[in-house]
Amino acid sequence: MTGEDVVEEAIETAARLVVDSKHVVALVGAGHSVESGIPPFRGPDGLWTKYGEPDMLGYERFTRDPKKWWEEMSDSSGPMRELIDALAQAKPNPGHYALAELEQMGQLQHIITQNIDNLHQQAGSIAITEIHGSRVKLRCIGCNTRWPVDDFAIEELPPRCPECGGIVKTDTVMFGEPIPRDALEECIRQSGMCDCMLLVGTSGVVYPAAGFPQDVKMKGGRLIEFNLNETALTPLCDIVLRAPTGTSLPTLVQCVRQLTAA
Numbered sequence: 001m002t003g004e005d006v007v008e009e010a011i012e013t014a015a016r017l018v019v020d021s022k023h024v025v026a027l028v029g030a031g032h033s034v035e036s037g038i039p040p041f042r043g044p045d046g047l048w049t050k051y052g053e054p055d056m057l058g059y060e061r062f063t064r065d066p067k068k069w070w071e072e073m074s075d076s077s078g079p080m081r082e083l084i085d086a087l088a089q090a091k092p093n094p095g096h097y098a099l100a101e102l103e104q105m106g107q108l109q110h111i112i113t114q115n116i117d118n119l120h121q122q123a124g125s126i127a128i129t130e131i132h133g134s135r136v137k138l139r140c141i142g143c144n145t146r147w148p149v150d151d152f153a154i155e156e157l158p159p160r161c162p163e164c165g166g167i168v169k170t171d172t173v174m175f176g177e178p179i180p181r182d183a184l185e186e187c188i189r190q191s192g193m194c195d196c197m198l199l200v201g202t203s204g205v206v207y208p209a210a211g212f213p214q215d216v217k218m219k220g221g222r223l224i225e226f227n228l229n230e231t232a233l234t235p236l237c238d239i240v241l242r243a244p245t246g247t248s249l250p251t252l253v254q255c256v257r258q259l260t261a262a
């Protein structure tokens with residue numbers, strides 16, 4: 001058997017598992033958006049590999065002087081500029097559309113994404129928790145109310161929440177910033193119901209997200225990994241698909257469609 005046949009057979013097994021499961025959740029990481037032109041943080045072409053890992057003081061700097069942070073944001077350079085430019089041009093890839101289709105078919109109940117790129121929404125997915133926030137939203141650090149960036153009129157720096165008067169920041173979770181409680185609680189709720197988790201392009205080293213598959217596994221749920229590379233979670237996985245997610249996910253959807261049509 002060739003390597004391709006092995007992947008093909010594993011995808012068929014994965015499709016059967018998805019169809020037989022009650023609550024399927026996809027945990028998505030940066031590897032999934034690489035095919036959309038967004039550089040990952042880690043690995044050979046990663047932003048941190050190129051520019052060095054940022055310190056964990058981003059959020060502390062923000063809370064110390066939010067006005068200064070807002071003033072400086074407009075003329076950012078280096079890794080952030082490269083990331084912002086790539087994000088602005090990115091389009092969903094076939095893997096994003098495959099996940100949206102799986103949801104429409106009733107075979108995927110939720111997406112937990114670590115990506116801030118808004119590409120799942122652009123592809124048509126609906127049930128999404130963005131654990132690291134979204135690049136197209138602002139958020140109040142007091143009450144967690146969120147607004148689309150374009151709908152929020154910034155009249156002063158830092159902007160203030162019309163609901164509670166709290167300070168408003170970009171929704172994207174900064175280094176050193178706690179995960180917003182509402183997002184974290186929804187992830188825990190979804191993982192609690194999940195009996196089959198798709199690990200899509202996630203390196204499995206960033207917590208708390210990396211802990212969700214471990215919880216699912218501990219309760220007897222199944223894990224399917226879609227990733228080009230071996231990850232910290234590979235040893236826990238029931239099925240491993242070593243292929244680009246933009247290829248393996250559409251094939252999975254095809255198999256699921258055949259199984260459910262039969």
Ligand SMILES: [Zn+2]
Nearest residue numbers: 140143161164
């Ligand atoms: Zn507020």
